[in-house]
Amino acid sequence: MKYEGLDLLNNHFLNKGTAFTKEERKENHIEGLLPPFVQTLDQQVEQAYENYSNKDTFLAKRMYLMDLFNENVTLFYKLFSQHVNEFMPVVYDPTIADTIENYSHFFLDPQNAAFLSIDDQDDIEATLKNAAAGRDIKLIVVTDGEGILGIGDWGVQGVDISVGKLMVYTAAAGVDPKSVLPVVLDVGTNRKELLADDLYMGNHHERVTGDKYYNFVDKFVETAENLFPDMYLHFEDFGRSNAANILNKYKDNILTFNDDIQGTGIITLAGILGALNISKEKLTDQVYLSFGAGTAGAGITKRIFDAMVEEGLSEDEARKHFYLVDKQGLLFDDTEDLTPEQKPFTRKRSEFANADELTNLEAVVKAVHPTILVGTSTQPGTFNEAVIKEMAAHTERPIIFPLSNPTKLAEAKAEDLLKWTDGKALIATGIPVEPVEYNGVTYNIGQANNALVYPGLGLGSMAVNAKILSDGMINKAAHSLGGIVDPTQPGAAVLPPVSQLDKFSMTVANGVAQQAIDEKLTTATDAKKAVADLKWEPKY
Ligand SMILES: NC(=O)c1ccc[n+]([C@@H]2O[C@H](COP(=O)([O-])OP(=O)(O)OC[C@H]3O[C@@H](n4cnc5c(N)ncnc54)[C@H](O)[C@@H]3O)[C@@H](O)[C@H]2O)c1
Numbered sequence: 001m002k003y004e005g006l007d008l009l010n011n012h013f014l015n016k017g018t019a020f021t022k023e024e025r026k027e028n029h030i031e032g033l034l035p036p037f038v039q040t041l042d043q044q045v046e047q048a049y050e051n052y053s054n055k056d057t058f059l060a061k062r063m064y065l066m067d068l069f070n071e072n073v074t075l076f077y078k079l080f081s082q083h084v085n086e087f088m089p090v091v092y093d094p095t096i097a098d099t100i101e102n103y104s105h106f107f108l109d110p111q112n113a114a115f116l117s118i119d120d121q122d123d124i125e126a127t128l129k130n131a132a133a134g135r136d137i138k139l140i141v142v143t144d145g146e147g148i149l150g151i152g153d154w155g156v157q158g159v160d161i162s163v164g165k166l167m168v169y170t171a172a173a174g175v176d177p178k179s180v181l182p183v184v185l186d187v188g189t190n191r192k193e194l195l196a197d198d199l200y201m202g203n204h205h206e207r208v209t210g211d212k213y214y215n216f217v218d219k220f221v222e223t224a225e226n227l228f229p230d231m232y233l234h235f236e237d238f239g240r241s242n243a244a245n246i247l248n249k250y251k252d253n254i255l256t257f258n259d260d261i262q263g264t265g266i267i268t269l270a271g272i273l274g275a276l277n278i279s280k281e282k283l284t285d286q287v288y289l290s291f292g293a294g295t296a297g298a299g300i301t302k303r304i305f306d307a308m309v310e311e312g313l314s315e316d317e318a319r320k321h322f323y324l325v326d327k328q329g330l331l332f333d334d335t336e337d338l339t340p341e342q343k344p345f346t347r348k349r350s351e352f353a354n355a356d357e358l359t360n361l362e363a364v365v366k367a368v369h370p371t372i373l374v375g376t377s378t379q380p381g382t383f384n385e386a387v388i389k390e391m392a393a394h395t396e397r398p399i400i401f402p403l404s405n406p407t408k409l410a411e412a413k414a415e416d417l418l419k420w421t422d423g424k425a426l427i428a429t430g431i432p433v434e435p436v437e438y439n440g441v442t443y444n445i446g447q448a449n450n451a452l453v454y455p456g457l458g459l460g461s462m463a464v465n466a467k468i469l470s471d472g473m474i475n476k477a478a479h480s481l482g483g484i485v486d487p488t489q490p491g492a493a494v495l496p497p498v499s500q501l502d503k504f505s506m507t508v509a510n511g512v513a514q515q516a517i518d519e520k521l522t523t524a525t526d527a528k529k530a531v532a533d534l535k536w537e538p539k540y
C-alpha cells in the first residue's frame with residue numbers, strides 16, 4: 001500500500017516531516033502541507049533536542065518524546081541514539097513508573113499497542129492482526145500489569161512497560177521498530193483505587209486467576225505464534241505467582257524470555273563478576289544473601305547458583321552458599337507459603353542456635369555473614385546503617401546491590417553505602433545514579449538493570465531465529481559484559497556505563513547468536529553477519 005497526502009504525514013514509521021524533499025512533497029501530494037524549508041535529519045534532531053531541553057521535569061520531557069515518537073519514529077530514535085544516557089531514565093525507568101500510575105488520566109495515544117481482554121477472547125487474532133497492520137512482527141513484549149517494577153498491580157495501565165521496554169530494544173540494539181508489538185493482557189486489577197475510578201481504562205473487575213487465566217495466556221501465545229512464527233516473545237512484570245509458571249511452560253518449546261527472572265539474573269551475575277574482578281576474589285568463595293526472594297530474587301539466585309556449579313562446585317556444595325530472606329525472615333524448609341523457586345534454597349533450622357530469631361535482615365546478616373547482598377524486596381531503606389556495618393565488619397569488599405525499582409523503592413542509596421563502608425562497598429543499583437565523590441575518589445556506580453542485556457540478548461536470538469533461548473545463550477550474555485571497565489581505576493564501576501549501551505549490546509548480540517549456532521539451535525552459520533543484517537538504523 002502506498003501512503004500519500006495526509007496518510008503519509010500521519011504514518012509515524014514513514015513520516016519525515018520537514019525532511020521531505022521538494023520532489024518527495026510533489027510526488028506524494030504533500031506540497032504546501034509543511035513549512036517550505038527542507039531540513040536534514042540532523043537539523044530536526046537539533047530542533048527537537050532544544051525543545052526537549054526546555055521542558056522542566058522528567059515527566060514533561062517524557063511526554064514530549066512520546067509525542068515525537070507518535071509523529072516520526074526515525075527522528076525519535078535518531079535523537080534517542082545520540083542521548084542514550086540522558087534519555088534512559090526519561091523514556092524508561094524511573095519516569096515510566098509515573099506514567100503507568102497515571103496512564104488513564106494522562107492518556108493521549110495507544111502507541112500501537114495491542115490490548116487483549118480476557119472478556120473478549122474471540123478478538124485475540126483480530127486485535128493482533130489489526131495492531132500488526134501487515135508488518136512482519138519479530139518481537140513482542142507482553143505484560144499483564146500485575147507486578148510492574150516494584151509498584152505492583154496497575155492493570156491495563158501496565159501497557160506502558162511493554163511500550164518502554166521496546167523503545168529500549170531499538171535505542172540500545174537497533175531492533176527495527178516496524179517489527180515490534182507491545183501487548184497488554186487485561187485480566188482485571190486488584191487495585192481498588194483503579195476499580196473505583198470512572199476514568200480507569202481497563203476492565204473494571206478483579207483479576208481473573210486459575211485455569212481461566214492460564215487458558216487466556218495460552219490462547220494469546222498460540223495465536224501470536226501462528227501469526228508471527230519467527231517471533232521472540234518477551235514476558236515482563238507478571239505477578240510472582242504466575243511469572244515462573246509461564247516461563248517454565250513455554251521456554252523449552254518456543255523462543256521466549258522472562259526479563260525479570262532471566263534478564264535480571266544475567267545482569268546481576270555480570271555485576272558480581274565485575275565486582276570480583278575488582279576485589280580479585282572467587283565466585284565460589286562468596287556467601288550470597290537475597291533480600292526479597294520473589295520473581296527477580298529467585299531468578300537471580302538460580303543464575304548465580306548455576307554459575308557456581310559451572311565453576312566446579314557440586315550442586316549440594318553450591319547450595320550451601322545461598323540464603324534467602326523474604327517477608328517471613330530467613331527461609332527455612334518448614335517456612336509456610338514457600339514458592340517453588342524458593343524451596344531449593346531454603347535452610348534447616350538445625351543449622352542455627354537462634355533460628356527462631358532470624359526474622360529480620362539484620363539478624364540474618366549477623367548470623368550468616370554474607371559477602372554479597374542483593375535487594376529485590378521493594379522495601380525502601382532496608383539496607384540501613386546497622387545492616388551494612390554488620391556486613392562490612394566481616395568482609396573486606398562487600399558486594400551490595402539494592403536493585404528495587406523505581407527510585408523511591410531502592411533498598412539504599414549508593415552514597416550511604418559508600419559512607420557506611422568507608423568506600424569499600426562494590427555497588428550496583430537498579431536505577432541510574434550519578435557518580436559519588438567520597439574521600440577524594442569518584443565512584444562510578446554501575447546500573448544492574450536488565451535493560452543493559454535484554455536488547456542484545458533479543459537481537460542476537462532474533463538475528464539467527466534461534467529455536468529457543470537456551471541456558472548457554474543466557475550464560476554467554478552474562479559473560480559478555482566483562483573487559484569494558486578498567487578494574488584497576490579507583491572507584492571503577494562493576495558494570496559498563498549505560499553511555500556505551502549500543503556498543504556492548506552488539507557484543508552481547510554477537511555472543512548470543514554465536515552460542516545459538518554452536519548449540520545447533522539455528523540454521524544460520526554466520527553470527528556477526530546475521531546480527532548486522534537485522535540491525536536497523538534511524539535514517540531516511
Ligand atoms: N534492576 C533490575 O533489573 C530489576 C529487575 C527485576 C525486578 N527489579 C526490582 O525488584 C523488585 C522486586 O520485583 P519482583 O518482580 O521480584 O517482585 P515480586 O513481587 O515477585 O518479589 C518481591 C519479593 O519481595 C518480598 N518482600 C516484600 N516485603 C518484604 C520484606 N519486608 N522483607 C523481605 N522481603 C519482602 C515479597 O514477598 C516478594 O517475594 C522490584 O522493585 C523490581 O523493580 C529490578
Ligand SMILES: O=C(O)C[C@H](O)C(=O)O
Pocket residue numbers: 093148149150237259260404405449450451
Ligand atoms: O524495568 C526495570 O527497570 C527493570 C525491571 O524489569 C523491573 O521490573 O524493575
Ligand SMILES: [Mn+2]
Pocket residue numbers: 149236237259260
Ligand atoms: Mn520488570
